[in-house]
Amino acid sequence: MVKGRRRAGSPLWAKAPFALVQYPGLLAAVVVGALLLSLVAAAFPLFLSRSESELLRAEIANPTVGRFGAGLFYSVTNVGFGEPVREGDDRLLTEALDEAFGRIAARGPHLGSPIRFVSGATAQVTLPDGTSPESGRVEGTIFSGTEAEDQVRVVSGGAEDGALVPDLIADALEVEPGDTIRLDGKLDLRVAGTYEALYSQPRSGYWSPWSEQIYPQCFDCPAPPQYILVGPEEAISLSRALREGDQQDVDHGWVAPVTGMPLDADEAREVRAYTERVTARAAERGTRLGRLFQCCGQTFGGSFFFGRRDVEFRSGMPSVLRSVERRAAAVEGPLRLLLIAGLGVAGAVVAAAAAFAVAGRRTEAALLHARGWGPVRFAARSAVESAIPIALGAAVGLAAAWVLIAWLGPPAPAAAAAQAASVTAAAAAAAASLAILGVVTAVSFIRAFEVHALKRRLAWVPWELLVIAGALWVLSRLRAGGAVIEDPALDISRPSSLLLAFPVLLVAGFAILGARLLVAMLRRAGSGLGRSSPAPYLAVHRLTGLPGLTVLLMGASALCLGVFVNGQTMVGSLRATVDAKAGVFVGADVQVSIDYAAPEQERFPLPITRATRLKYAGELLPSGTPFDILGVDAATIADAAYWDDSFADRSLEDLAAGLASDSGPLPAVLVQGGGEPTAIRTAQAEIPIEVVGRADAFPGVSSDDPVVVVDAHSLEERVDVQGNPFHSPNARTEYWIAGDPQEALAAVADLEAYPLGTLTLEEVKDVPFIKAAIETFSMLNVLGLGAALLVVGVLVVYLQARQRARAVSNILSLRMGMRVAQARLALALELGAILISSFVIGASLGLVAGRLVAPLLDPLQTIPPAPLFDAPLGVLVWTAIGLVVVAAVGAWLVQRRASAVDLGEVLRVAE
Amino acid sequence: MPNEPVPARCIDLVKTYRTPTGAVHALRGVTLEFEAGALTAVVGPSGSGKSSLLRVLTGIDRATSGDVWVGPKNVARASARGLRRLRRDTVGYVFQRPSDNFLPNLTIAEHLRLAAGSNGTADLEILDRLGIGHRAEHLPDELSGGEQQRAAFAQAVVAGSAVVVADEPTAELDSESSKLVMDGVRTLVNSGVTFVVATHDGAVRRLADEVVELDHGRLKGAHRTPTDGRHVSGGRIGRLPVDASDAAVSVHDLTKVFHHHGGDVVHALESVTFDARPGELVGLVGRSGSGKTTLLNVIAGWERPTSGEVRWRDGVDAAEPPWSAVAVVPQKLGLMEELTVEENVAYPARLAGRSEERSDHIEELIGQIGIFDLRSRYPREASVGEQQRTAIARALAVPTSVLLADEPTAHQDAVSAERVFAALRRAADAGTAVAVATHNREVIKYLDRVMTMKDGRLEENPRT
Secondary structure, eight states: OOOSBOOOSOHHHHHGGGGGGGOHHHHHHHHHHHHHHHHHHHHHHHHHHHHHHHHHHHHHHSTTTHHHHHSEEEEEEEEETTOEEETTEEEEHHHHHHHHHHHHHHHSTTBOOOEEEEEEEEEEEEOTTOOOOTTOOOEEEEEEETTGGGGSOEEEEOSTTSEEEEHHHHHHHTOOTTOEEEETTTEEEEEEEEEOOGGGSOOOGGGGGGHHHHSOSSTTOOOOOEEEEOOHHHHHHHHHHHHTSTTOEEEEEEEEOBOSSSOOHHHHHHHHHHHHHHHHHHTOTTSHHHHHHHTSSSEEEOSSOEEEOOEEEEESHHHHHHHHHHHHHHHHHHHHHHHHHHHHHHHHHHHHHHHHHHHTTHHHHHHHHHTTOOHHHHHHHHHHHHHHHHHHHHHHHHHHHHHHHHHHSOSSOOOHHHHHHHHHHHHHHHHHHHHHHHHHHHHHHHHHTOOOHHHHHHHTSOHHHHHHHHHHHHHHHIIIIITEEEETTTTEEEEOTHHHHHHHHHHHHHHHHHHHHHHHHHHHHHTTOTTSOHHHHHHHHHHHHSHHHHHHHHHHHHHHHHHHHHHHHHHHHHHHHHHHHHHHHHSSSEEEEEOTTSOOOOOOSSOEEEEEEEEEEEEEETTOOEEEEEEEOTTTHHHHSOOOGGGOSSOHHHHHHTTOOSSSSEEEEEESOOSOOOEEEESSOEEEEEEEEEESOOTTOOSSSOEEEEEHHHHHHHSOTTTOGGGSTTOEEEEEEOSOHHHHHHHGGGOSSOOOEEEEHHHHHOOHHHHHHHHHHHHHHHHHHHHHHHHHHHHHHHHHHHHHHTHHHHHHHHHHTOOHHHHHHHHHHHHHHHHHHHHHHHHHHHHHHHHHHGGGOOTTTTSSSOOOOOOOHHHHHHHHHHHHHHHHHHHHHHHHHHHTOOHHHHHHHHO | OOSSOOOEEEEEEEEEEEETTEEEEEEEEEEEEEOTTSEEEEEOSTTSSHHHHHHHHHTSSOOSEEEEEETTEEGGGOOHHHHHHHHHHTEEEEOSSGGGGSOTTSOHHHHHHHHHOTTOOOBTHHHHHTTOGGGTTSOGGGSOHHHHHHHHHHHHHHTTOSEEEEESTTTTSOHHHHHHHHHHHHHHHHTTOEEEEEOOOHHHHHHOSEEEEEETTEEEEEESSOOOSOOSOOOOOOOOOOOGGGOSEEEEEEEEEEEOTTSOEEEEEEEEEEEEOTTOEEEEEOOTTSSHHHHHHHHHTSSOOSEEEEEEGGGOOTTSOOTTTEEEEOSSOOOOTTSOHHHHHHHHHHHTTOHHHHHHHHHHHHHHTTOGGGTTSOGGGSOHHHHHHHHHHHHHSSOOSEEEEESTTTTOOHHHHHHHHHHHHHHHHTTOEEEEEESOGGGGGGOSEEEEEETTEEEEOTTO
């Protein structure tokens, strides 16, 4: 017997928070979805911050920067030995500066104890008897720096009781520790030790503030006077002695290095902000700091002496961070794409879980619908049921993000703000998961049960046409110049995200449309399969029996494969374009600038050719069009110069062969120019020419003006020295060397001409925009491939699930006379038709999208050729073969699993 | 309990479904009234529009045109929110499958509390009145099908539903469970609840205060007096003399034991000896779980017997007899979802390479079994009863030695059931041995021989 009435309250809501325990699959899907969403969202700021920190670490580790270069630097020249702060303040200026800089460094974030340096007089160094070395005059500069002796490689002796002398001086004078040297012939100095002179050593951070004083400033410049290291008092007294009198001067300086390495980017920004603030204050005369550090302006005068005082207050951190941010921008594009894709996938998992909450628990949903529940109430229930699993998943996702990034990410630390951002992102991911789950549950509920006129109307909307319209709109934006976004703050260009949106929209829209048409055609073809064998009969009917599902599967597969092919196309095209442009600009693998008058190179270990280029050389006649001229060595250019067959319809050998001629009009190849020029007019001469070839691009061409390519020797035959445009001071003569860049650079020493500078292909290609664009499309490529593999996997799993669900009909078919091989073939044809059709549709659209967009991405606009289009034919062929194999193997797997079903058990369950 | 009995009526009700293969006209201008505080049985062949009528009446689906009044409210004109309120407050819906009426994690008492609303209190005495008071604290899956169905009705009443609509509430119950459920329904009707029940069950029809008959989406008739369900005469069913010694298939001393996880052992068949003879319609009658399906599975070669043997005439391989030896109509019909009804029926002939030869027969068969109008539809676009007839027609498409049919009339009304047995009779007359497993004792009249199955044992029914 039941006792009367029971208390009120809804047990459904009370039990909801733990209801999913009864549905392990759904519970797992919700947890995994929230985990993925949280993982991706939380990992992004951590990874980005660690990347920045790693770039920062690398920048600071650069010997030309170092901890000292990145810190705060102050130097002041010409400080008198006894100079007071100012009238009325008798403290020595150097002591006041020392105290003030120490205070600034102590207050600054991540700045260490400053080192103080004194750069004193430069003096000729001789033996005590005045003997100079046989090699000639040798000089040294008195220098004192905090712990400077620890920053050099000591060869002999030490720093006690005397000076540390560079081996450049010690070897020349043949002195050893304990010996004495004489400065400027009047001051003796005991040699306590010798060290390896800095100019011949790799640059190191400590010495980076004085690079200009230590290292030669040109290729063949002599080494500057190296430092003779002494203590600070000694540096002053020596300099005073050398300069004779208190009114003379020395240079003083302080450097506060950055500490707490490795710094994260935010800490570096704190340093930057602080140093900028201090520098700004020090630059204002109105402030006490400004008056002290500026020392009353950059010049000072006296009754009889008028000198110049240079003051420098600087930090390398702004430029370090600028470089970091420029490079990070190249990383951020693809990373953001990865974030979007990851969020999309994770969101899809959550959405699938939500849809499954309705589809997999359809009976419950139908019951609640019949009891008068609406979508909002149902969604609220799902949210309550999922709240704890989502919180759990988000927490695990956050922890996983931290562990994975620490394990697999860049080793540098993440900034505290990034860590906080990752926690916030995980919380937001949890909230988003709940929101997605609620919305998708509500929509699924409406789709499954509610009767809305709007739903019926929406079902007839051709959504793919809207997507196609969106793609066309994006294309119009791209063509209107939206392909590249300028970032004035970092002075870089980034590829627009529209470049990614376009192929996705174009492929998605047309893929669905194509799939719809294909299914309609198959449906028509299916009616003609009356006598065909069972396999194609079944395959066609399966494809057309559930047209919506087939269109969805084909559309999804085509989208993924299309994005993959588009990514391949874009990366290939960009690489081809950049390679071609860099090749054209450099001329070959390595370019060496030389003087036009340099002697001809008789022999060289690598293919080499010589070229001279002159911009704005004159006018083409009769049109009067301005032109550039390029003089090449027709005999050697084909062996060494970069060439791509897309540059001209003839080979470089053919073109070069036509250039050499001793008489008649000067043979020329016209690049980027139209018309029929008969002569060129330079400032000095008018030379008849004969156009023997034309090209869209040519090695050595670096502008979009017409370029006349001639054989330099043939030109010299026709004009005297005054008439030769290549003698212009604006002309640039180069050797172009083909081969391994390192080998080529090493061989430069063998050149008879003096090398004025070198340039390699990789240096030209090292442009952040190009890297960002290639990385972004590479990422799109990887994502497309990943998604395609996922879709193929989903297709196979779907077919398996379907075949298992259709176990009864499958086994009945086998009883009716269908052979296993025919059943397998039917599956292979079905799967193959979906995959191959999707591939054909997707790949075609991916190529079309690439063809439309590739010309809009011109990374080095001023250098020909125009953007190239590179269809990834190999990838297309291999993908097609792979899909056929997948169809065959997938069909075999599906049929094997389907055959393993125990029909007796299935039918017993039905009973 | 409702304060006042609420009547319902439909005026010129039309319901049309749009499907990929065209429009399905489920209801074509139905006008009728459901008397307040009475039990109305909606009957008619499967596919006649019964379920559509009930769905529109409860506001689960919306009419294409026409009006549906539940008390003073026109359901056809109600907003989505209004329909929800209607389902929550006025009309209770009881699903055909008993377990579909419950959330698995709530006890029966909790279901009633939920039905009473968040601020209401549940009067659990109704469970006593329906004979399931002792089940209040049980979870749904601890109840039998009949108990579940009564608890489902209790929910509808506790929710204050003045109108309770049930779609074939006894279709999946054996006769004893059905009786208990309908006793409960009568109790509720007597307390003023308006009951509308779609059914094929003759017992339910006999209990109803009024019977409404639909055919092809149109109202065929309404009767105050219950009928016995015999509207269509099947004519004389011819019977051939059967020679017991010439069985197409026979089983001898068959035993089938299942070992479940946890060590449970189920003796599904125990020393069963049985034969099916050419020209004979033999029935295996028994409650769910009595072993009927297992016996058919063993004969069909889908289960291996633990002991005993299956002998086929003409040297057929008992482990995997071909379709020409045995055609099967399983409860899970096994229709090809990608093929239309007609293509499904013709599929065995196609695989046997006899499409053209059998085309006339198949066309005739489709007409005889009552699925001609839906031959171009996919199975999912047909009712369960129509799907079942499609599966039966498929089994009859090519001649076979034996035809095994598991509950072939579970979803058929009396007319359709008679069509089904007429078709099976024609097959038997042509020499096929037809064995039918059923829990429906009303079809015994169509059988030549009846075997009763109980707890895995088979015994000859003395009535035959």
